[in-house]
Amino acid sequence: MPPREMCPNDFAACAPIGLTGGGTIYEAVRVVIPPQGFDTPFWAGYIDLDEGARFFAQIACAEGESPPRHGDRVQMNVEWIGTADRRVLAPVFSRVAN
């Protein structure tokens, strides 16, 4: 990230590839003081996608649930995030069994 249009090794045009949505958490944190655009604290982190890219995204973690950790397997969903008056569809990862 961010995506490239050309390969830096031979300058060939890059072609889109499909993602399975599967990945592994590299590290995750709870953002207690949410930035502008968010009302409540949330978990987020770097996901090492199975296809190789490292991707920052929010991670689902309900109150009382064990916190996301390094090495947890995750799967991508698409959910609404943000404040009520400014919501965006974004990738949100949920933990799945290893």
Place this chain on the structure above:
Amino acid sequence: MTTYLAGVGMTPFGKFRDSTMASLGRVAGRQALTDAGVDPHRIEMIACGSARSGILHASESGVGQLIGWDLGIQGVAVYNEKAFCASGAVAFNIAHMALSSGAHDVALVIGVEKMSSRDGAGRPLTSDGMALEGEQGFTPPAYYGMAARRHMETYGTTREQIASVAVKNRAAAQHNPKAQYRDPITIGDVLGSKEVVWPLHLLDCCPTGDGAAAAVLVNEAGAEKLGLEPAIRVAASVIGSGYYLKQNRDMTSFSLDKATSARAYELAELGPSDIDVAEVHDSFQSPRSSTTRTWGSANPEPGASSSKRAKRRWAGVSPLTRAVVCSTEATRWVRPASPSSSSCATSCEAARERARWTAREPRWRTSTVASTKGISPRRASRFWQRGRATDDRAGRAVTGRFVVGARRRFAIPVACQPLSDVRGRQGAATGDVPE
């Protein structure tokens, strides 16, 4: 040609409601010119670093020109540099290159940032190319919080060790009249402050503030033209960009930092053991132990023991010795030992000012301390290293940790400058920056 430091200047750091990028830069620039004894019209180039003037103040490409206008400098080459936290260091690097090559002989370097206000509300400040991450809630503390968690899990670093960096910084800041926050804090204070992104709490994070610093650099030809005899040689200045093709994904250390510091040591023909004092920049406390380890000044072995040793080593960095001048240019993290401000762009120049205090006037400072205590400079030095000295003029005890490492030259900043009225200005914005 060789580059020399001829003069320096720096504003106090704080929230100056009425200040502007130009006024901050002017104050620091005037101090540097006066300090060097150089008339503004003798300046041949300006290098000005500022990271956030565009997004915060709609001042995109002419910050150096605005400051030059205020200082009465005209018709010269102006280089405006933007490199996030390294902006001030990059401006210094540009001037160093220009003087080393002989393209110019006399340069004014300025680092300036005004962080306490912005035009309207907005998302947290992030790097270019991170718009998508911003939409998903990315914040800089989240990044450093993850780095801290990785470090803790990988090396066994404890939460208290991370907090101890902030405690150490405040211990130094209480003696720095230009620091933004000067009240000493404890590990309990840090852990008890508001949580931002665990493990980082509010007192682990840099405050937002305004400030500027400046330096006048000359080469041999410039010194001859101006009749100067500068005493501080710039041993090395190295910058670099990230390694994008083969990214090192380990967040516990930074390959770029290793590379630039190694190159600087090579150019300066120095090693980590030669450095008496290092001033390290970090916006958040968590990776500090990794950066000191990265650039070779702490125990290279990973683990908590490394953090402990690093903490001891940096526990009382006194604001300088001659070696700092080398190290100042040797890394991109050199920064006031106090957590004075988030205006990272100015940090390197701040270190330079203190470098000069000792390097050019060691006798005065030594004798000042000696007279304060009524003991010989040599004996005073021992006292300080043992942590038993008291600065009567400051009216409070100064712990020995504060001056650990001042072996060659004896420097105590509180004895170098009278305490100014900036002490006590914390939190709320005040008026304009003092001239």
